[in-house]
Amino acid sequence: MRILTYFFALCLLVSPAPARAECGGDFNAFVSDLKTEAVAKGHDPASVDRFFAGVRKDPAVLKADRSQGVFQRPFLDFSCRLISQNRIDNGQRNARKYDAVFDRMEAEYGVPRGVLLAFWAFETDFGAVQGDFNTLNALVTLSHDCRRPALFRPQIFAALELFEAGDFDPVRTTGAWAGEIGMVQMLPRDIIENGVDGDGDGKVMLKTSAPDALLSGAKMLQSLGWQAGQPWLQEIRLPQGFALETTGTDKTRTVGDWKTMGVTARSGTLAADDLRASVLLPQGAGGPAFLAYPNFNAYFEWNQSFVYVLTAAYFATRLEGADRYDAGQPANGLDGAQMKQLQTRLQALGHDVGKVDGILGAKTRAAVQAEQMRLGLPADAWPTPALLNAL
Template identity: 40%
Template sequence: MLLQLPRRPLVLLPLLLLAACAKAPAQNLPTTPSLITPAPLLNVPQPALDFAEWRQNLRSEAVAAGIDGALFDRVFAGVTPDPAVIKADSSQPEFTRPIWEYLDGAVSASRVGRGRVLLAQHNVVLRNIEQRYGVEAPILVAIWGLESNFGNNIGSNSVIRSLATLAYEGRRQAFWRNQLLAALQILQNGDISSERMVGSWAGAMGQTQFMPTTYNEHAVDFDGDGKRDLWNSSTDALASAAHYLQSSGWKPGQPWGFEVRLPKQFDYFHADPEQRRTLAEWQALGVYPAISSKGAAVDSRATLVLPAGHRGPAFLLLDNFRSILRYNNSTSYALAIGLLSDNLLNPTEVQASWPRDERQLGRSERIELQQLLAASGFDPGPADGIIGANTRKAIRMLQLQLNEPADGYPSPELLETLRKR
């Protein structure tokens, strides 16, 4: 039995290219993306060794892991830490763009138009990829579009230099060291030369922005030229993204999710990512698709998400949305992929209005909100400015006390209420 599902939005304002990547560090694309004003630099541990000593220790580790010593010496000749990479890793945004502005650019008319052209041009390859991995073409083209503007912006940083910098003096040095060793393995396998191994400041590579460990596990040679080339072969890049999504539990033929209408007097406490119900159970609560079309079985399980609180649109998100989150753990990013993929097939619009008049809390305000929640007897987790599951749960409990819609959304009004308590 199938539930009628909606078609989804075309939003028309421009945005700068996004910087997401498969299994990238979380700071590469925040949940509410796009930096406006940088906050002061975070404390970064100072290296105990100078770079030459550190590089020699790394060489010993790399050789023990099977990396050719001559290759290591050639790749690291002249490599020095990059101060710009440390600055990018150490800073955090004070202000972020609201999700509706992010989506305006992610699903812009120009991106949709270009994506449709490429969807047609690569039709045969995409059908072969879908037959092999079960991932539909529009999703892959949407990822291609957001990750690198369809291969036009793959980054220009030396991956080896960036990763060496982060492994030497960045945060989470063990993580970056592991990525650096994986990058050396890629070079040893001969898929790319060190000079052409370029990417983002965080080491995300190619047209689908894979981290080196993800590359080693999921990159494929789909064009049959003997190399897994995510930089120059769109075929390899698209197939590798499909392989990654398949490994992340992608369910062929199932939508990622859809916009829904909520009944009057709806209990917004149900809008919790930890609450998963079948589509039939959501229907019983009065939750129905905003626009009808064919889609998922009523026994499919979904979560209800209000990305802008109860004043904005509501979405039911299915298992394939969770697979997209494995690619980049950002609700905004995954929603952009879903909406863009829908628009590559049919021009559609989000039915509900975004609360464009509402100001977003800055990072320092979010930290203050968490501190005040804790002082009021709730448990928002660490005061880190990240509005995660614990903070949203604490906000819901406060909203219930205040007899307000318990949507878990951190609004300026809620912060002001806490300041007065």
């Protein structure tokens, strides 16, 4: 890598690259820089002008980006909010309706139907609610905003490629506030790299064709590391006196090791002994317990929210026939304001919790567990008022 970087730097001395459009500042100047960069990338100037002609900054996109309080909810509340009997019934109905498509998906990409059904349900209610944000405006707005420009800026040029291929309308293409398009909500670059013509009409139409959307989503999951024939999540039971400090997404052991420590499946049997897995306690030792297998990691490439990922993975097991989880009796947690207080205190103690946002993400969980161990509290990574007071 360093050698390649060195020769690339020498080439820059001979042929300077065009200035990259930076975030922030005047919006019109930012768009002008994007157009210049697009032309420098080899796009036709007239095509670039047409693509960006009506683009504008969308304040509603920024408001949506800042208003994700739903992710502050604990797992039991969040999962009950997203998983309804109606969604289960619709999932089963769509599984029957598109049985041949799911058979093809499982054969070609190794992704079980429950996994895509869960995403389809959560992202758009099986295609019913796909979002009405102008996609180009959303992508340019989020690229101009300096919170996560590196994530969204490349998607603008991917959308330009789709436009030149006749598969994107900068005025009429709509979707989610974050620029995702179609029934399973895929970004433009993902569509280019993983789009599949599932219905054989010669086009990839993720907004109107369920076969296209489902097979494209499955191909994307495969590209994110999904392994055919392997599980992703399973509800488990832990023995009395289990070593809680061994739990968390950042800690793995073989299934054989977990068995030796007394972990058992709530129903059925655990996976092969040599497969690695993590024990997850989303609401501490008093709540449900899960074993997360390697395929669970692919979920985080789709969405970074722990509570969303776990709920989607759990719902997929339900759609595959698993029982409803044993909710247990978890200890009282913290509300959003208390979580922010906790994160601030953890930061002061030297822990990296990311942004102080009131969301119990992976970094905050790891910091909580470390402090529980330091204070001699049960190290289940579930923050309680007692921990907050102790800190």
